[in-house]
Amino acid sequence: MSSNLKSALAHPEAGRSNLYRVAIVGAATLKGKEVAEVLGDRNFPSSDIKLLDDDESLGQLETAGDEISFIQRVRAEQFENVDFTFFASDQDCTQNNWKTAQKAGSAIVDLSFALEDHAEAMLRAPWIERQLGQVMTPELQPRPAVVAHPAAVVLALLLLRMQKAVPVKRVVATVFEPASEHGQKGMDELHEQTVNLLSFQQLPKKIFDTQIAFNMLTRYGEQSVPALATVENRVLKHYRRIAGSDAPAPSLLLIQAPIFHGHAFVIHLELTALGDLDALSQSLAGEHVTVTHLAEDSPSNVNAAGQSDILVSMVPDANAANGVWLWAATDNLRIAAATAVECAEAMAASRPTGKIQ
Numbered sequence: 001m002s003s004n005l006k007s008a009l010a011h012p013e014a015g016r017s018n019l020y021r022v023a024i025v026g027a028a029t030l031k032g033k034e035v036a037e038v039l040g041d042r043n044f045p046s047s048d049i050k051l052l053d054d055d056e057s058l059g060q061l062e063t064a065g066d067e068i069s070f071i072q073r074v075r076a077e078q079f080e081n082v083d084f085t086f087f088a089s090d091q092d093c094t095q096n097n098w099k100t101a102q103k104a105g106s107a108i109v110d111l112s113f114a115l116e117d118h119a120e121a122m123l124r125a126p127w128i129e130r131q132l133g134q135v136m137t138p139e140l141q142p143r144p145a146v147v148a149h150p151a152a153v154v155l156a157l158l159l160l161r162m163q164k165a166v167p168v169k170r171v172v173a174t175v176f177e178p179a180s181e182h183g184q185k186g187m188d189e190l191h192e193q194t195v196n197l198l199s200f201q202q203l204p205k206k207i208f209d210t211q212i213a214f215n216m217l218t219r220y221g222e223q224s225v226p227a228l229a230t231v232e233n234r235v236l237k238h239y240r241r242i243a244g245s246d247a248p249a250p251s252l253l254l255i256q257a258p259i260f261h262g263h264a265f266v267i268h269l270e271l272t273a274l275g276d277l278d279a280l281s282q283s284l285a286g287e288h289v290t291v292t293h294l295a296e297d298s299p300s301n302v303n304a305a306g307q308s309d310i311l312v313s314m315v316p317d318a319n320a321a322n323g324v325w326l327w328a329a330t331d332n333l334r335i336a337a338a339t340a341v342e343c344a345e346a347m348a349a350s351r352p353t354g355k356i357q
Contacts, residue, residue, distance in 0.1 A: 019047035023082045026089030027051035027071050031111050034337035035086050079104040084344045087112050107347045108144035109340045116146050125242040126342040128156050138350035145343040150335040151175050152238035154310050159247040165283035167272045171250035176257040176264040182207050187260050217256040262301025267326040274322045281314040299329035308338045
């Protein structure tokens with residue numbers, strides 16, 4: 001019996017020409033769970049989603065699309081007949097397994113940044129590509145797609161739209177980093193620190209190597225990896241690569257905030273001319289950007305949770321004639337996952353259909 005027929009029998013819809021098989025490595029991570037949810041929300045044409053992770057998560061039940069699946073160990077045979085592999089794992093796991101998946105015929109989407117400087121990989125931000133009118137040429141054997149940092153995507157989209165409306169002379173941005181950028185362990189440590197502080201107990205510091213509960217920081221402890229400065233440099237590097245020379249690069253500062261989830265942004269723009277503030281504000285609105293005006297809709301990491309849109313508001317700078325402030329908030333995990341799935345959708349255009357790879 002052919003392998004294609006076996007697949008069709010195991011998955012009744014797998015014989016349909018427009019369905020693919022997918023693997024998520026790091027399925028128990030926050031990013032992995034978000035990718036599984038976005039695949040379902042966007043009706044990605046998959047007949048089977050394999051959930052793979054390390055030994056700590058084996059046997060754990062997770063939802064993938066409309067089905068509940070067990071998490072399985074990452075092994076070479078798991079990549080056989082897989083069309084798309086999303087690496088939402090840590091960087092070591094990605095480095096150890098991406099070549100195996102690629103050799104088995106799978107397209108690679110990297111959310112771990114392990115391949116960000118690999119010569120064979122391409123940094124992708126479909127939202128920015130559409131904003132710039134870039135058309136990606138389909139590749140018969142697509143290179144690994146590295147998902148651009150969500151903060152870089154947000155900054156690039158807002159600044160490209162502002163630059164199109166009014167030339168921007170200078171940008172200063174502060175990004176408030178949530179604990180969820182360090183995964184579930186980062187979220188757990190913030191929670192445990194908060195509880196322990198209120199009960200006068202010793203603080204756990206395995207992830208951040210310092211106190212982040214009820215605190216604001218521009219650097220972590222010496223034992224924390226990655227350092228906050230490393231993340232800051234990654235955001236700037238990704239911004240320059242996706243926005244290019246079409247928007248000015250911001251002076252950037254990352255601050256670790258005592259929040260569990262969601263990026264927040266304070267952005268100061270010095271423009272060549274201010275003009276009508278309402279019209280200028282609306283120039284930001286459009287695909288993936290919602291401009292808010294009412295107090296109850298004001299951008300916040302709480303309001304942004306679960307949304308793919310960037311929430312943003314604008315106010316004039318009372319001390320600068322051509323200055324404005326932007327206050328924005330986003331769901332960092334949702335934007336990363338949405339970018340990853342859109343990368344796979346673009347790759348699907350070049351992959352043969354009518355059979356499982």
